Amino acid sequence: MISSLQITNFQSHEETTLELHEGVNAIVGATDSGKSSIIRAATLLIKNRPSGDAFRSEWGGETKIKFTLPNGDFIVRTKGKENTYSIGTKAVGETDVFSAMKTDVPEEIEHILNIQDINFQFQHDSPFLLGDKYSPGEVARHFNSMAKLECIDRGLKVTQSDIRRLNQEETIHAQRLLDLENELEGYDYLEDMETDIKSLEEKSNQVFDLAANQVVLEGIIDDLEEVENEIEKKQNLLSLKELVIKTLDTYYKRKSIEVTIYNLQTLIQSIVTTQEQITAKNKMVDIKDEVTHTLDLVVKQKGIHTKVKQLNSILSLITMTKFSLDNKHSDLINKKKEFEELFPDVCPLCGQEMKVIKK
Secondary structure, eight states, X not given: OOOEEEEEEETTEEEEEEEOOSSOOOOOOOTTSSHHHHHHHHHHHHHOOSOSSTTBOTTOSOEEEEEEOTTSOEEEEEESSSEEEEEEETTTTEEEEEEOOTTOOOHHHHHHHOOXXXXXXXTTOOSTTOSTTSOHHHHHHHHHHHTTTHHHHHHXXXXXXXXXXXXXXXXXHHHHHHHHHHHHHTTTTHHHHHXXXXXXXXXXXXXXXHHHHHHHHHHHHHHHHHHHHHHHHHHHHXXXXXXXXXXXXXXXXXXXXXXXXXXXXXXXXXXXXXXHHHHHHHHHHHTHHHHHHHHHHHHHHHHHHHHHHHHHHHHHHHHHHHHHHHHHHHHHHHHHHHHHHHSOSBOTTTOOBOOOOOO
């Protein structure tokens, strides 16, 4: 049951709230006062129709249709910047939001409302299931749907359709079997043909073996011809034996001479390199005195550098000592001034005048 209906910015309703009661609720008003708009607003929430924005009020703002249920839960259909459904649960204090796609209603909304087309009766509709609008068949189908009899009707139709289909298939298969049996009678010669085929297969195998033997024999003949050709070539080579031996002797002698020449060239190059090294060593011996003098100068320079470092260290020590003495002298002067300032004019013990001895 719906306990209240709230309409915002829908056609002529800027902000309208209807409190509903159990039983029949009558909406009474003058013509064009917005009675039918209330039904259209409820239809927008229940069926998500009509689509578009023609029903929205001209003064602007979001259009909202809100159903409040007896337990305090509510359902809101919003159309504006957002096109949504909302379900609010009072006990939990949470709100679930769903997108309103085209003319589809979210399943959660349909489950809560449980309102079907049969629950709608508009102003100009004829009495329910009476009058010329409904044929006897439509009335019967409606009652069958209420009693769930349409399931039996659908089951009978499906069963009868399956029986007809199976009978047709049986007839087709029987005719096909008869045709195959007639066709089989035309193949009586196959047994004799099978014997002939086996005989032909045996002869074919014999022919295949003979062909294989022929290939082997042809290969042997080719090998013999190659061997005879090789023998002829070798006989020609035997006639050239002495010439080949002389040529090889000449080749080996020339090779030995080339090796000797290479060794002599290597020895000459080694001698030249040794001479160049001896010349370089002699030049180094000529400058021995100059190198010795230079090394002495380097040693003296290192000694002088060491003494300079020692003198710099002593000078630094003297500078630091002078700086320390100047600081001590300054402290002494300050202490002396402080002593003169603190020294009393009269002795606190004997009462005599006291004078500061200045040095």
